[in-house]
Amino acid sequence: MDAREMKVKAAEAALAHVEDGMRLGIGTGSTADEFVRLLAEKVHGGLRIQGVPTSERTARLCVELGIPLKSLDELPELDLTIDGADELDADLTLVKGGGGALLREKIVAAASARMLVIADESKLVNTLGAFPLPIEVNPFGHKATRIAIEKAASRLGLSGEVKLRRGGEDVFTTDGGHYIFDASFGRIPDAEALSGELNSIPGVLEHGLFIHMASLAIIAGEAGAWTLKAK
Ligand SMILES: O=C[C@H](O)[C@H](O)[C@H](O)COP(=O)(O)O
DSSP: OOHHHHHHHHHHHHHTTOOTTOEEEEOOSHHHHHHHHHHHHHHHTTOOOEEEESSHHHHHHHHHHTOOBOOTTTSOSEEEEEEOOSEEOTTOOEEOOTTSOHHHHHHHHHTEEEEEEEEEGGGBOSSSOSSOEEEEEOSTTHHHHHHHHHHHHHHTTOOOOEEEOEETTEEOOOTTSOEEEEEOOOOOSOHHHHHHHHHTSTTEEEESEEOSOOSEEEEEETTEEEEEEOO
């Protein structure tokens, strides 16, 4: 089974958690896209849901496939969000933002009663940090913000390149018009401490560590899909 087939397996298993009438946060990325495609089939078969997309990319795919959408302002309380991750550990702490959608993803997940993560087994790690941590920042003063991020990391004994994400020739900008730094700190032994340090920097809008947000993960591997529950 290749990575794409595993993503489809995880997405299929996630569909079992979607109930008629739900207000559903819809994630971003290649795994979330597989979920959207399967969800669209259910919607065409009569399932009634209202979706809130976590990015313009997901919104476009949902519209193309006929999934009814609302904005989070129209539907500020959600039953369930289903989203992918770049990394997750056994405590269901996540690294997200590889696709640049982390701020909206975190806002939508925080507005949801439950967050369900779907991933292929390559995303499950013992310690987070092999995937560079995305940090969304205000373009204003972003160089000063980078220095503040490096200093904050060094207070925790972390170091590594903090690189401004580019999209081709240009600086990558998020749906909200912000920049992203990808921080290669290596292993993150204390995600809560790093989160606290990053959140105290004024130019940081959000970081990709999702802590105590997901209640369940569906991981797909060669042997099929299995679930991991938050402790
Ligand atoms: O910003 C993007 C999101 O956090 C994605 O959910 C994450 O990057 C995982 O994406 P994929 O399913 O493509 O690996």
